[in-house]
Amino acid sequence: MRDYGFGSGGAFHWFLQRVSGVVLFILLLVHFLTTHYFPVGDITYQKVLARLSQPGWKLFYMVFIALGLYHGINGIWIIAQDYVARSSWRFIILGLLMVAGLILFMLGSITVIPFKA
Amino acid sequence: MPTRRFKIFRYNPHTDERPRYQEYEVQVPTGSTVLDALNEIKWTQDGTLTYRRSCRHGICGSCAMTINGANMLACEAQVHTLKRDPIVVEPLRSFPVIKDLVVDMDGFFDKLLLVKPYLIVKTPPPTDKERYQSPEDRKLLDGAYECILCGACTSSCPSFWADKEFLGPAALLKAYRFIFDTRDEGVQERLDVLDNKHGLWRCHTIFNCVEACPKGLNPTWAIGELKKKVISEKF
Numbered sequence: 602m603r604d605y606g607f608g609s610g611g612a613f614h615w616f617l618q619r620v621s622g623v624v625l626f627i628l629l630l631v632h633f634l635t636t637h638y639f640p641v642g643d644i645t646y647q648k649v650l651a652r653l654s655q656p657g658w659k660l661f662y663m664v665f666i667a668l669g670l671y672h673g674i675n676g677i678w679i680i681a682q683d684y685v686a687r688s689s690w691r692f693i694i695l696g697l698l699m700v701a702g703l704i705l706f707m708l709g710s711i712t713v714i715p716f717k718a
Numbered sequence: 719m720p721t722r723r724f725k726i727f728r729y730n731p732h733t734d735e736r737p738r739y740q741e742y743e744v745q746v747p748t749g750s751t752v753l754d755a756l757n758e759i760k761w762t763q764d765g766t767l768t769y770r771r772s773c774r775h776g777i778c779g780s781c782a783m784t785i786n787g788a789n790m791l792a793c794e795a796q797v798h799t800l801k802r803d804p805i806v807v808e809p810l811r812s813f814p815v816i817k818d819l820v821v822d823m824d825g826f827f828d829k830l831l832l833v834k835p836y837l838i839v840k841t842p843p844p845t846d847k848e849r850y851q852s853p854e855d856r857k858l859l860d861g862a863y864e865c866i867l868c869g870a871c872t873s874s875c876p877s878f879w880a881d882k883e884f885l886g887p888a889a890l891l892k893a894y895r896f897i898f899d900t901r902d903e904g905v906q907e908r909l910d911v912l913d914n915k916h917g918l919w920r921c922h923t924i925f926n927c928v929e930a931c932p933k934g935l936n937p938t939w940a941i942g943e944l945k946k947k948v949i950s951e952k953f
């Protein structure tokens with residue numbers, strides 16, 4: 602009988618994909634409600650600046666960025682695993698995705714963290 | 719008596735460069751199934767047409783094939799319900815073709831064996847009675863034990879099209895049938911087989927298997943339960 606390549610599972614990433622999806626939905630809801638539906642008066646740069654200067658909102662958006670990137674990149678990785686069988690290609694794709702995720706996370710961080718009025 | 723046209727996939731890998739389709743006209747009395755029509759073709763028009771069949775009652779699973787693009791049992795597919803003309807009959811997708819409508823099911827059954835499709839018990843059996851299973855425990859297996867292993871679900875699964883080593887819905891449904899059997903003591907060894915890169919996590923809940931199953935079973939739901947079981951065991 603053939604060996605079907607048992608060894609590396611996917612339980613952890615499957616579980617985290619669902620958890621991150623639920624949390625992202627809540628974060629997105631909060632983001633939309635505060636930014637687009639219930640702003641006091643018109644949205645202005647000054648108001649956004651005031652909100653993003655608060656540590657709590659910084660933390661909110663850093664979590665948002667981290668989970669959004671994890672969810673998106675993990676999704677692409679799951680699709681890649683369906684179609685790419687060779688372990689060398691899998692290694693390259695996973696590496697590229699992780700590097701892309703890291704760069705995007707850094708870009709997000711240098712935008713959100715130093716933001717102040 | 720009405721006449722229907724059938725466009726049938728023909729291929730002999732030993733002699734043909736590529737597959738072709740051949741058309742036949744068949745008289746179909748009311749109540750005819752696609753299997754009846756195939757028999758009529760083979761017995762009266764073209765004895766070289768090759769397909770699997772056995773029980774003719776939708777229980778052996780031999781005659782699963784793709785009819786008008788959907789996987790079904792030829793013996794259960796009533797010709798009058800098939801509106802497309804001609805009726806296109808093809809072998810199950812993604813399995814290697816041996817000849818015409820006959821596919822190689824070895825890989826399919828290999829994967830079934832991998833999930834250990836039998837009761838695993840380590841404790842000695844009671845001496846005065848059989849291993850007890852309450853009616854409630856038995857009910858847990860409804861929708862899982864009825865699988866006839868025709869392969870219609872696995873052949874319809876896009877995850878299987880992409881990854882031929884994916885266990886597939888039939889093997890996973892069989893795993894469910896034993897993992898959720900309260901008499902079974904082999905949960906962990908089966909879960910080890912399922913939790914791998916060609917196992918449970920390749921299912922993306924596409925539901926093609928549910929649509930294809932001629933017995934009306936729901937492998938996608940069973941796979942979801944198995945995923946929850948693995949997660950609850952691990953974390």
